[in-house]
Amino acid sequence: MTNEARHGSEAAAPADLPLLQVDAVVKRFGGFTAVNRLSLDIKAGEFFALLGPSGCGKTTLLRMLAGFETLDSGGILLDGRDISNVPPHRRPVNMMFQNYALFPHLSVRDNIAFGLRRASLPRAEIDARVAEMVALVSLEGMEKRKPEQLSGGQRQRVALARALARRPRLLLLDEPLAALDKKLRENTQAELMRLQRQLGMTFIIVTHDQEEAMMMADRIGVMNAGRLQQVATPRQLYEAPNSRWIAEFVGGINIIDGEVESRVAGRVTVATQAAGQVTAAVPLQALTTDQVCVAIRPEKVRLSRGEATPDAGHADGINRMEGVIAGISYLGGQTRYQIRLDRGALLHASVANTVRLETNAYDTAQRVVAYFAPDDCMVLDR
Amino acid sequence: MSGRRLFSVPARRAALAPFLWMLLFFLLPFGFVLKISLSHAVIAQPPYLPVFDPAGGVAAFKAAIAALSLDNFRLLASDHFYALSYLRSVVVALVSTSILLAVGYPIAYGMSRLPARSQPVAMILVIVPFWTSFLIRVYAWINILQHDGILNKVLVALHLVSAPLVWLSTDAAMYVGIVYSYLPFMILPLYATLAKIDPALLEASADLGGSRLTTFWLVTAPLSLPGIGAGALLCFIPIVGEFVIPDLLAGSASPMIGQTLWLEFFTNRDWPVASALAVVLLVLLLAPLLVYERVQRRRLEGAQ
The missing domain is CATH 3.40.50.300 (P-loop containing nucleotide triphosphate hydrolases)
Known part of the structure; x- marks a missing residue:
């Protein structure tokens, strides 16, 4: 989505x-x-x-x-x-508090009505609004209970109803x-x-x-x-994170330090010690120095057994690096591999498990080729 | 639901300790007092009859039982000197407790709103008078309140009064002494409940349109009711039986029940009447305790 x-x-x-x-x-x-x-x-x-x-x-x-x-x-x-x-x-403005801050001495109804009463609404309107809120969060029949008599989820809904009641x-x-x-x-x-x-x-x-x-x-x-x-x-x-910090904070990512080597036709080539030459798309944000890092999300890293790199024919300058599987974590929907590149970097790759009976999985210590397209790779300031 | 399995056997034995304590140091002595209250005074050692004598056997025991009577209680009911004494004690305790609540609540409230690191200091300041003997503190009030005491000197020096006023041996002096002495007992339970109130509740009230005053009346005050109850009981009950403060600071016109009891016991050497006074006092004091207990139980049941 x-x-x-x-x-x-x-x-x-x-x-x-x-x-x-x-x-x-x-x-x-x-x-x-x-x-x-x-x-x-x-x-x-x-x-x-x-x-x-x-x-x-x-x-x-x-x-x-x-x-x-x-x-x-x-x-x-x-x-x-x-x-x-x-x-x-x-x-x-109303707030829903972290621990809900429900009034322990008041019933569900009185908690929800608290803000409406402070607004001096007519009683009939308060009753109608409370009933509306109770229905909205599906708490019918709980109106007379005290917060202590509710489950965590129910309390959360009371807190929400109370905060929404004043519209x-x-x-x-x-x-x-x-x-x-x-x-x-x-x-x-x-x-x-x-x-x-x-x-x-x-x-x-x-x-x-x-x-x-x-x-x-x-x-x-x-x-x-x-x-x-x-x-x-x-x-x-x-x-498209705008900084290395964001790239690292949001989701998992492989980051390799390097230096800009050349910029040709919408491509930046970065020389890295730990992973060799990496080609990436020119970043949206101008780089301040040539001292940069390349960043690639684990699911954008693909693996092959190395004989021939698929896609190599039509994707120009695909990044291709050889290494050994160093660790495997099976997580159900995906499998995460750690690949120790021959150049030294530890690369994370996650592979979606799209087939139930996997016969093509990689084993520890197996030699593989990790590859990814330049457009899937970001260049960021260090 | 049975809660019997909740605790191991040693834990349940440990729970017996308070009951043993109650039995040894409350029920047993109270039994003696009750027995003496049903006896009659004589000039002897001990100064009452009958006395249970195990040497006399069953017959003597039966005779002693037969000799017990409710005469002392009839006396208490017939002479309205005693009734007035009880009444004055209850009135003094009610007035004092109200003043204590009015004075103690703002102090406890202020303490609970102090920065967290200053609160222990405030607490120590409340307790620190206990480091000095209670009697000495009450005597100090005599010094302050007497005819040529500090209070009158200050008032005269400030030209607020032309001549020294009479403070000592008045009800005003007694209330000053009681409020001063019992204030920590009101503040501490109040502070304990006020400090426990989650500040997020006050913010929630403000967020929902409650002004400071509304928030106080609708959130803080109801949530501090247990503290008000505990503080009021902690003050009311001992004040009813208070002897030292009214004896030293109040006039002698109408004694409180503690003073009357002392009079019967030491001046009249009438142990049975004094015991009867004590029994009635205890029954009187059980009433507010039972009310408090019932309210607490209803709160707990409401919580389930």
């Missing part, structure tokens, strides 16, 4: 003003800069993921959007209006699925996507799980050390 396909219809939406504009926001804690001149625009109806290692500032950014942290400088604009000094209880312009989700087990998490991811599209709401989710971010989000902002390293669709992020 590609993200472009999923999001194509909404690209033509007339709203030219972004729903949310984060403008050069800075947040320091003592001497530590948690968020460093960060800017970001988010369109209405978007499902946006903030991804990054722990301590990268993604939660701090989310908490500033909710109003729990003040800004040291910069601005946050919602619908063009600066809300950076608006206290949390006056922001048309916020923007819903913030702080690691909403971290406390769920794997199976439940996958179901809930699909559920969140369905809800977001059904309600046409704008979601910003904070996660450290890249698979989760790629599965759900239209766009992902990858944060590191208080800055956004790259904001892109999941596909762009994976196939």
Whole structure:
């Protein structure tokens, strides 16, 4: 599934003003800069993921959007209006907390109605809205239970219903699925996507799980050390990372250091010590020096027994390197091979197991040829 | 569901320890007091009759049982001096507990909002008065409150009053002493529950449109109810039986039950009446405990 396909219809939406504009926001804690001149625009109806290692500032950014942290400088604009000094209880933004933060002394119904009552809605409307939310997250019959009487998944749904009840312009989700087990998490991811599209709401989710971010989000902002390293669709992020750091952070990758040797007709040739000469496509981003690295995803590396390299006939300058199988990990859908190249590099290749009764698998210590097309290979600054 | 298998045999034996403690140091002595309360005073050693004498055999035992009577309790019921004494004790305890709650809650709340590393310091500051003997601290209040004490000197020096006021031997002095002495017992359980409240709950309330005041009333206050209950009980029960503070700081016009008990026991040397007073006091104090226990049990049942 590609993200472009999923999001194509909404690209033509007339709203030219972004729903949310984060403008050069800075947040320091003592001497530590948690968020460093960060800017970001988010369109209405978007499902946006903030991804990054722990301590990268993604939660701090989310908490500033909710109003729990003040800004040291910069601005946050919602619908063009600066809300950076608006206290949390006056922001048309709601948050789903990491550990749900359900009120333990209130029933499911009262938890969901909490925000509606603060908005002084008429009782009939509150009742109707609560019933609607309860149905939305399939919690019918649980209205009178206390949070302690619910399972983890049910609590998660109450937290979601409570945050959605006020129909916020923007819903913030702080690691909403971290406390769920794997199976439940996958179901809930699909559920969140369905809800977001059904309600046409704008979601910003904070996660450290890249698979989760790629599965759900239209766009992902990858944060590191208080800055956004790259904001892109999941596909762009994976196939065209803008830096070595992103390439290594998102998914598995082989990286080999080298030096630019020549640039001819849309091709860059890099001389590497550990893998010989590698030919790659000219990168979208200009390289700053000749000291570079080549990066290739494991599933783009293909293997053969070496007699003749398939595809060699029509792909010019295919990269071909010989080595020995050094390790094999069978993972069901795919098998990961580690190949020790004769030149020294350890190359990872993953091969899809498309046939049930595999008779063509490689064995440890077997000599193989690893090959990949120049277009599948990226050149990045070191 | 039976929880019997949950613990190993040694663990279950260890659980007997509190029961043994209760038996030895509460039920047994209470049995003696109850027996004395059913006796009558005599000028003798011990100063009451009947006395169980194992040497007399079954017949003497039966006679002694027959000699027990409820006369002392009838006396307590007939002389409203005692009823007034109980009433005053309960009123003083109620008023004191209310003041303690009003003073202690903001302090405990403030402590719970301090930065994590300052909280132990605040806790020590609350407990530190215990390092000095309770009696000395109450005597210190006499020093402060007496006619030429510090309080009057300061008030006169500041021209707030023209002549020294009478503080000592008033109810005001007694309440000052009680609130001062019992404040840690109110603050500590309150602080313990307030500190346990997840700050994310307060943020959730704000996120859902709750102002600070709303958040306090709808989230903080209800979640601190167990602390309020524990603190109130911890203060109310001993204040009802308080003897030292009213004796040293309050006037002698209407004694609290602790003072009345002391009077019967030491001045009148009437152990049976004093014992009867103690038995009634205990029954009186069991009432709030039972209410608290029932509320707690309902909370626990609600949680299942």
